Amino acid sequence: MNLVRDRTVQGLTLALGVMLIVSALVPSWIVNQLLFAFSRAIVVLGLLVLWRTRLVSFGHALYFGLGAYTVAMTSRYTGVNDAFALLGAAALLSTVVGFFVGFIIRRYRDIFFAMLNLAFSMILYGILVKTEALGSTDGFTIEQPTFAGIAFEDPSEGKLALLCLLMVVGWAVAVGVQAYLRSTLGRLTTAIGDNEIRVEYLGYSAEHAIHIKYVLSTFLAGLGGGFMALALGQVDPDSMVNWTASGELVFVTILSGPGSVAAPFIGSFVFEILRTYAFEWMPHAWQMIVGGTLLIVIFFMPGGLWGLVSGVAQRLTRRRPAAAAPGAGG
């Protein structure tokens, strides 16, 4: 794609180091914000992979919710309460479901892709809302987890430990997705979005590539959902599985922009901050802000926040006479 050296991984590693130090110093409400933001960012990372192929899923709350509910149900009914086991179960279950659903989904494009995902997610929603044993409309609360057997007495320490784990996992999946996007399979991502028939003529199966992409996105959605459940300490169908939750995820994807694997983390954080202040200052205008922002991004900022940031960065580097390579990653 570009011959500029890709510094994304170095950038991510640097960011991880800085964030690990910063998170130990900031007050606990910011720790919470970061927990919500980065949990969602992992899900959005998966949607970004799909969005690069011009596929939008209006149903990834299915996997998000599946991950969250796996964590809640496992800790409630089996007594297993370790964060590693719970998150592993969440990611595993949603990946398995995504793998099987993927055989059907991969044949669809455009709005049919969005709608079929929506239908599947609403099936789960329909089951959750009407089943007493699954918490019905109220959902469950989740106890504070242990970390590889270590239990934290102080809840805020537990949150901090969860955040550290989340950031390391977030770094790992971002690096993994970056490696995927730079592989041949990942480069097909954009190619399929541009012209599927040409990809088929090159000898690649578009359906196969989309299936892999889809499973990857479901894995990330389940993992992010699991983290979100632990971060919130509760699960409920309306904010996690209903179609509006899927819409929220799509919104953050569009807001972040498809430019880089780092974009979802920035976009999700902006989203959390926006939400906190909107609820404080204008409690009845939250959806209006989200909707208005979505329209502005669609009309004026096709690259999302990342496009905005990298555009400014590019302009700055161009002004310097010696600068040769723009810093925007692949």
Place this chain on the structure above:
Amino acid sequence: METALTILLDGLVFSSYLFIVSLGLTIIFGVMKILNVTHGSFYAWGAYTAAFLIGLAANAGWPDWAGFAIIFFAAILVGLVLGLILERGILQFMYHRDEVLIVLATFGSFLVLEDTILLVFGVDPYFAFQPMQLLGSVELGGIARDTYGLTLIGLAAVLAVTSWLVLRRTHWGKLLSAVIFDRELAMAMGLNVSRVYIVTFVIGAMLGALGGAYIAPTVSVAPGFGVDVIVLSFAVVVIGGMGSVPGAMIGALAVGIVRALAVHKFPQFELFVIYAVMATVLVFRPEGLFAPVKARKI
């Protein structure tokens, strides 16, 4: 036997309701290829406007039957105002963009309109029971039913016949068919496509608003009113085939009857069955049961 009749009647009433709310959605999709999420806003705005005006009329001492006139007035008003604002203000700049982006733009508009409702009408629920009270109830199959609910069936039938006649038997319907078949060719023939789009969108909006306005007397109109109706009408339209009026009818009947059956026999599956039917149809016939034939383009 009596349960069967009850299920059938319940299903029929709910199907009629579904048909009314999804007709506008399918017409807009058929002509403009837009999956319109703001349909839920038209529905909610129609309901709020009707409930508000009926309340005003009742306080001013107007007779109860005026409520029916108000329902249609509210639908036309909301469709005209919101339809024009959205089509002229946002959608007309989107037609050359990706279909999925247009869906997202309507989703953004939906969110904005959702909160505008709160700003205009407040968070308290509205009740507009007068038209329903006026009609009272009748006994059918040993069970008392409110007559107002049954009039839904009549309204749905009138709308079905009218839309069929307009699409098949009038000059306007022919123009629409031309645009549906091939937008660029229609343009090349000198057809004013952008005017067709405006009129279609406004009519679709009016139908959405009518659905909300007509249902308003039977429920309490509260915030979040339009959220569920979006996926429900999507399901109906997807099952029948997006853009097809007979398809919307079949889709509404299928969803309505299946849901009524579930409500009476397996209440815990009420929501599940609707989307299970939708997913099944999509899996086997992605274009829906009655999708209009597409022109083959190279």
